[in-house]
Amino acid sequence: MQAGKPILYSYFRSSCSWRVRIALALKGIAYETVPVNLIKDGGQQFSKDFQALNPxxxxxxxxxxxxxxxQSLAIIEYLEETRPTPRLLPQDPKKRASVRMISDLITSGIQPLQNLSILKKVGEVSKDLREETQLTWAQNAITSGFNALEQILQSTAGKYCVGDEVTMADLCLVPQVANAERFKVDFTPYPTISCINKRLLALEAFQVSHPCRQPDTPTELRA
Amino acid sequence: MQAGKPILYSYFRSSCSWRVRIALALKGIAYETVPVNLIKDGGQQFSKDFQALNPxxxxxxxxxxxxxxxQSLAIIEYLEETRPTPRLLPQDPKKRASVRMISDLITSGIQPLQNLSILKKVGEVSKDLREETQLTWAQNAITSGFNALEQILQSTAGKYCVGDEVTMADLCLVPQVANAERFKVDFTPYPTISCINKRLLALEAFQVSHPCRQPDTPTELRA
Structure with missing residues (x-):
């Protein structure tokens, strides 16, 4: 058994890492960050040492x-089962189903289709107009997910994604909205998503875990 | 409240649908199938009625x-919470974490990158050698996930993906292996995956839920 603090291997800009950072902050779990720079040195995640840790x-x-x-959701579910306060899943199984449905929609239906490694591959396949193709690809992945999400939230949301308590779904929403902003997605069709995102960003756990405040955030991006 | 049997909207060949069919079979839950043909009529999932059901x-x-x-995992977790026998998640939180990690690796790290709608988009982006590019794309998505999975299973597997009980991870594995076979992936580097898959396919729940035995399976593909 490990005696010290939990260690999070993280990259400041990774939306999947941010999800976990919010969970750790909400639950008040002290941890150490080991930064893994996904761009520097051709990607530190490809180093022999890191591959041995995470294949x-x-x-x-x-x-x-x-x-x-x-895997961010597996980590969050483990934290929830071993450190249940404050809860990130409602008690009612039907509401838990809504939380997991929204979480999965984002983590398997949107993010994997617009992450760095896929955009690289899209660039390789398209050859010409590489950057334009990558941007359009990412925007399409996000808007087709957000079109569905906006509709689903209209029946599940209260103050936050599911009712009035912060849940795992909210931990997925905010980092995905940040990605959407980076890819210049038009938010006009998504008033519910925008409104929930704004409320969540006002909470301390979402602020301390923000990409602009991590140990590995470059100086010029700090806030 | 709905009085009748649960209704599963499913497509015989969809690996995500197959995961849920295995869960229903293992738990002995009687249900009705409403087939949604993802190819016919330009894709029945795009019909107005179906979009109203699932955006x-x-x-x-x-x-x-x-x-x-x-979302298949949200469905399986709901079934597990409301119909806990037989269990698809171990009791030990650490083992549950392994099950969810493997499940998420497949459902967000592999399947979304090789599904029908993405391959269509890859074809549109690549323009030339469309089919060859799509096949290579799907093979790469699967082998890079399977390379990691084979290594992870070496520390988690017993008879099945995590220990000796069938878990949610196994419900994700078998349909993904079937996809890999369809895309002609070479299984030589994956002896653990192959061996577990073979054991699982011998179980009745995996057989009755198989794509070749669904109400919407075309006659020529029935077995």
Missing amino acids: MKQVPTLKIDGITIH | MKQVPTLKIDGITIH
Whole structure:
């Protein structure tokens, strides 16, 4: 068993890492960050040492309680089961289903289609107009997910994604909205998403975990 | 509240639908299938009626207990919480974390990158050698996930993906292996995946839920 603090392998800009950072902040779990720069040196996630830790070559990875967990939602569900306060899943199974449905919509229906490694591959396949193709690809992935999400939220949301408590779904929403902003997505069709995002960004846990305030945030991007 | 049997909106060949069909079979839950043909009529998931049901225009969707759930893992977790026998998640939180990690690796790290709608988009972007590019794209998505999975399974697997009990991870594995076979992936580097897959396919729940035995399976593909 590991005696010290949990260790989070993270990249400041990774939306998947941000999800976990919010969970750790909300639950008040002290941890150490080991930055993995996904761009520098051709991508530090491809180093031999990191691959031995996470064969998927992705962040986040969390070392905690003597085990190593990959995949943001698996990490958050583990934290929820072992550190249940404050809860990130409602008690009612039907509401829990809504939370997981929205979380999965974002983590398997949107983010994987617009992440760095896929955009690289799209660029390789398209050859000409590389950057324009990558931007359009990312925008399409996000807007087709957000079109669905906006509609779903209209029946699940209260103050936040599902009712009036912060849940795992909110931990997925905010980082995905940040990605959408980076890819210059037009938010006019998404008033519900925008409004919930704004409310969440006012909470301290979403601020301390923000990409602009991480140990590995470059000086020029700090806020 | 809905009085009748649960209704599963499913497509025989959809690997995400198959995951849920295995869960329903293992838990002995009787249900009705409403087939949604993802190819016919330009894709029945794009019909106005289906979009009203599932704005993501994807299968599976399950109507159960008066609610409608999308996303295969959200559905399986709901079934697990409301119909816990036989369990698809171990009792130990650390083992549950392994099950969810493997499930998420497949459902967000592999499947979304090789599904029908993405391959269509890859074809549109690449223009020339469309089919060859799509095949290579799908193979790369699967092998890079399977390379990681094979390594992870070496520390988690017993008879099945995590220990000796069938878990949610196994429900994700078998349909993904079937996709890999369809895309002619070479299984030589994946002895653990192959071996677990073979054991699982011998179980009745994996057989009755198989794409070759669904109400919407075309006659020529029946077995």
